[in-house]
Amino acid sequence: MQKARIYVANWKMNMHLDSGLQFANDCKALMNDNENTEKQGSPFSQNGAKKHIILCPTFPAIYPIAQLLQNVPISIGAQNCSEHEIGAYTGEVSAQSLSEIGCSYCIIGHSERRKYFHETNEVIARKVVKLFASTINPIICIGETAQDHKDNKTLEVLEHQLNPIIKAINEAEQFPETVIFAYEPVWAIGTGKTPNNETLHATFNWLAAHLTRNIKNIKVIYLLYGGSVDEHTALEMVKVQNIDGFLIGGASLDFQKFKNIVSLA
């Protein structure tokens, strides 16, 4: 099976409803314009590679954007969900509620959530299970800090972050056909710095081997790179074996930049 290339726009706490809707409308037009747009529900295809866009707005913008993009082959994702199923958890949003309003993906374990909201690998593992049960595909973020990177501890950190998550995936009663991991070095997020292709090659080879060896129930694993992705860095990094797409922050706030990444890389 040829994998689609995946482009995830993580808008973080940016974009108000009107700008989010405008961006979604521009994406819709892009899909309509693309001569290679395939039948409804498929990612569009360009130069033989299928491309799949996933927009991740803030919670309040999810439903209106999902409505706007009904029947358009663009998916909607959330940026977080609760580790609980239902109940007295003021301010939390459950995986089931996200599914009901049109989400088919959800970013979890982003380093900003780990840093500012103290999310642990165990919490993230519980979120994976809740998402699976609501038929939402998690986009699971992992990545080392600048200090870990300096200390040459990248793979050690990734393995530690992945351990409880892999265990939860293997023990889940319900699980999807594919799962997405996003490697985002914390030191590369919003800094303009990126690992070189040689380093990326080693990290992604390790990730692909480690996840394939240890995840028993899901056969198709997508690996994304995130951290200072723009049209220039993406064009270089797309050459790296085992990078199946990108998780894009800053450059996903500007439609032209996002479009360039999707079209070129």
Ligand code: 13P
């Ligand atoms: P930047 O693309 O702005 O570096 O952000 C990356 C990110 O955190 C995506 O989740």
